[in-house]
Amino acid sequence: HWCETVLFLGWTGMFFVWGNPASILLAIMAALAAWFFEIWIDNNFARVKWQAMLRWAWIVALICGAINIIILMFV
Structure with missing residues (x-):
């Protein structure tokens, strides 16, 4: 499960990286937002x-x- 999560977050982060070094920070924030959104969906729609x-x-x-x-x- 963790391997899939890390792979998903890596792909999500790559969509936000371009030539600007500040884009790495944006990619990390986007990956964290996707991770929290994934946890929110998992907890709220368990049934x-x-x-x-x-x-x-x-x-x-x-x-x-x-x-x-x-x-x-x-x-």
Whole structure:
């Protein structure tokens, strides 16, 4: 479990790193925020059945994907 968590947080942090050295601090803060969000989800939705969680994950992913495509159309 810890190996998966560290790998996930590393990938999350890499999205925020660019040529600026201050971006490493931003990446660490983003990884910590993702970690706390993961713990919050795990604690608050412990009794939810996996089928319901999978359905909501697809709904959230589709909504975020649609918003991303709409934003990219105007950029």
